[in-house]
Amino acid sequence: MNEARIELENKLKLLVQSLPSSPGVYQYYNEDGVIIYIGKAKDLKKRVSSYFSKKHEDGKTRILVKKIADIKHIVVDSEEDALLLENNLIKKYQPRYNILLKDDKSYPYIVIKNEPYPRVFQTRNFIRDGSSYFGPYTSIGMVRTLIDLFRQIYPLRTCKLNLSDENIKDGKFRECLEYHIGKCKAPCIGQFDKDIYQGNIQSIKEILHGNITSVLKYMHGIMLNYADELEFEKAEEVKRKIELLKGHQSKSTVVNPKITNVDVFSITDDDKAAYVNFIRVVNGAIIQSHTMEYRKKLSEEKSEILPLAIFEMRSRIKLLAREILVPFKLNIELDNAKFIVPKIGDKKKLMDLSERNVKYFRLDKLKQQSLHKKEPREERILKVMQSDLRLKVLPRHIECFDNSNIQGTNPVAACVVFRNGKPYKKDYRHFNIKTVEGPNDFASMEEVVYRRYKRLKEEGQGLPQLVVIDGGKGQLGAAVKILRDLDLTDKISVIGIAKRLEEIFYPGDPVPLYLDKNSESLKIIQYLRNEAHRFGITFHRQKRSINFIQSELNNISGIGDKTIELLFKNFKSFNKIKEATIENLEAVVAKDKAAKVYSYFNPDKTI
Known part of the structure; x- marks a missing residue:
């Protein structure tokens, strides 16, 4: 060992001995004066000395220790402060041997502007102008879903006009297209009462706080008042809004609504990375969910990474939950919250849900890595569909059925065929309804499904892997009954798609699946449905035209x-x-x- 190395080791020993036994952050520098590692400790002296007093099994840690040329530290008041400081310094300097957070984007908010008639929209810029900001959300899909829901329920303005009382009174504005298509009540020309508009905004705030039940109760009272006053059209409109809200609530409520404000964290890892899932629950509803990925550098343990992730998330989105559910006991404390390791009950169900999410995230990452090699786009889309729709095999052959009848006349049905995600028009089929009298969609669906698959079965032709039924539970049930009679339920998967909310129904499952509106799987299903509708309507019009001509000559x-x-x-x-x-x-x-x-x-x- 040369003299320079001996001199360096003596220097490091003195530095370690001079460290206080206090909470803080330590920084390791190499001989070029570059920070190569940042760590936090409840006891700085004890933690840093462990690097030099024992033999490390991990090769990367041994290399790190050999490269340390200087040690600096910052003392703080608590371990919580140390975690926050460590997190900020790692993001600033990005040392070579620290784990790297793979997600460092700005998060979206939902903002309700401080205006006479407030606008509601998404933003990534937090401006202190008196407006109300909700979030930030870790899923842009959740933000868009909520804003779409609000605009379906409430007639919100989207323009940027300065709708002061003076400007409206002076008639400076004219109604726009949004008013004419029924999406806005034109407050710009004084058509909409300000108190009613503000009441709608208050309901939106309640929903964003997770208090959906109180909003439903309030809207139910309005509906009954309209009914008592014999204003049935208005009552029906409020009922439609209530159903939309209930649909949103049913998708988000997963536990007892008495669980008012809880944060849930779970973690899984492998040799190269760790994955931490976060779920925020308000009134039994999941209002935020996100999974973070950390790249390991020194074979860090889960017990080291999870606290870092918790402080990262709490500092980013300003969480105020008093209870934090975690999968194992942590040797840290927070002044304004307590850690709980749930064993039974609804909180354990929440932890199980979070752990499932983080495991799925990790599996998806591994799948993406294994599928990173270029493959045909059609093959990739089919694999996505198989995963999204929980199918046993790739849906290379898909068929979709749609009934068409207008005012009960000339009932017909259409079957369109997709192969490898694309229309295969030579196999499209029309059906004249023969055994059903009057507009009976369920019976018509039974007839065409029976005729189609009885023939394919008898002729030994290839069966589809997936059948899509344009309609809700009733039409789906009719199709399933026939497939069962034909002994094909084990050979053909079948789903139904309801038009209004694009809900995917499965046989025997009362809870529908909601796919992301931008997902490729939903786009293929919508394409199938629209193509079946187009093909059926075209045939229906042709048939009506021929019948009209024949009746004219008759x-x-x-x-x-x-x-x-x-x-x-x-x-x-x-x-x-x-x-x-x-x-x-x-x-x-x-x-x-x-x-x-x-x-x-x-x-x-x-x-």
Whole structure:
């Protein structure tokens, strides 16, 4: 060992001996004066000395110790302060041997502007202008879903006009397209009462605070008042809004609503990274959820990483929960919150939910890494669909059914076929409904599904891996009944899609699946549904047109179906029959029948 190394080791020993036994942050520098590692400790002297007093099994830690040329420290009042300072310094200097947080973006808020008629929108900029900010949210999808929900329930303005009382009174504005399509009540021209608008804003704030039950109770009272005053259309509109809110509540409520304000953290790891899931619960509703990834540098333990993640999340989104659920006991304390390791009950269910989320996140990451090699886009989309829809096999062959009837006339159905995620039009099929009288969608669905798959089964043709039914639980149940009768339920997966909220229904499951509106799986299903609707409507119109033409010719006294068939066979279209000369008609049908047809369409002409 050379003299320089001996001198360095003596220097480091003196530095370690001079460290206080207090909470703080230590920084290791290399010989070039660059910070290579930052750590926090409840006892600085004890923690730092451990690096030099024992043999490390981890090779990376041994290399780190060899590269330490200087040690500096910062003393703080508590371990909580040390965690926050450590986190900030790591983000600032990004030392080579520290774990790296792989997600350092700004988070979105929902802002309710401080205006006479407040706007509600998403933003990533927190401006102290008296406006109300909710969040930040860790999922932009959640933000967009909430704002879409608010705009469906309440007629909120989206313009940036200065809607002061003076400007409105002076008539400076005119109503816009949003008013004409029913999405805004035009407060800009004094059409909407300010107190009612502010009441809507207050309800939105309650929803964002997680107090959906109180808003539902309030809206239910309004609905009953309208009904008592015989204003049934207004009562029906409020009922629709209540159903939307209940749908949002049912998707978010997972535990007892008496669990008012709880944060949940769970962690899983492997040799290279750790993953921490965070869930925020208010009144039994999950209002925020996010998973963070940390890249390991020194084989850090979960007990080291989890506190760092907790302080990171709490500092980022200013959490105020008094209870923090964690999977194991932590040797840290917080002044304004307590850690709980749940064993039973609803809080344990929350912890289980968080652990499932973090495990799925890790598995998805591993899948993405294994699938990182380039593969055909169609194959990738099919794999996404298989995962999203929980299918046993890739849905290479998908069929979608839609019934079409207008005012109960000319009932028809359509079946469209997708192969490898794309329309396969040569296999599209139309169906005339033969056994059902009147507009009965359920019975019609039973008939066409039976005819389609009975034939495929008898002819030994390939069956689809997935069948999509355009409709809710009723149409889906009708299709499932037939597939069961044909003994095909184990060979064909079937789902239903409801139009209004794009809900995905599964047989026997009362709770629908809601896919992200931007997901490729939902886009394929919507494409299938829209294509089936288009194909069915086109056939329905053609059939109605032919029926109309036939009924027009049947109005001619003495002209029967055989004559009509001859006319169409030769003239090909209704207009050509109508425009035909008497000579042309006589060349096809008998003279007396030709005369009757000609006279019907040419009453002012003599033969």
